[in-house]
Amino acid sequence: MPDDLYERYQAAHRAYQQHAECCSPCTRYIPDCPEGARQRKAFERLQDAYTNRLKRPNR
Structure with a gap:
């Protein structure tokens, strides 16, 4: 079963x-509009959250 937190983090990425490709003020790494x-964020x-969970022992 896929990890839900991982799936949500990848979907957010x-x-x-996709937003940055269409929004001229935003870049791949730097958002420069409220929606971006x-x-x-x-x-x-x-x-x-995902990387912190990976660092925990006995996750």
């Missing part, structure tokens, strides 16, 4: 990348 900032939170 794809959503931000919201999407990038969501991706970062999920990525942090």
Whole structure:
């Protein structure tokens, strides 16, 4: 069964990348509009949660 947190983190990454391709102020790594900032922040939170969980023993 796929890891739900991993799937959500990857989906958030794809959503931000798609946004950045269409939004001229945003770049692949730096959001420069309110929607881009919201999407990038969501991706970062999920990525942090996923990597922190991997670091825990006996996950």
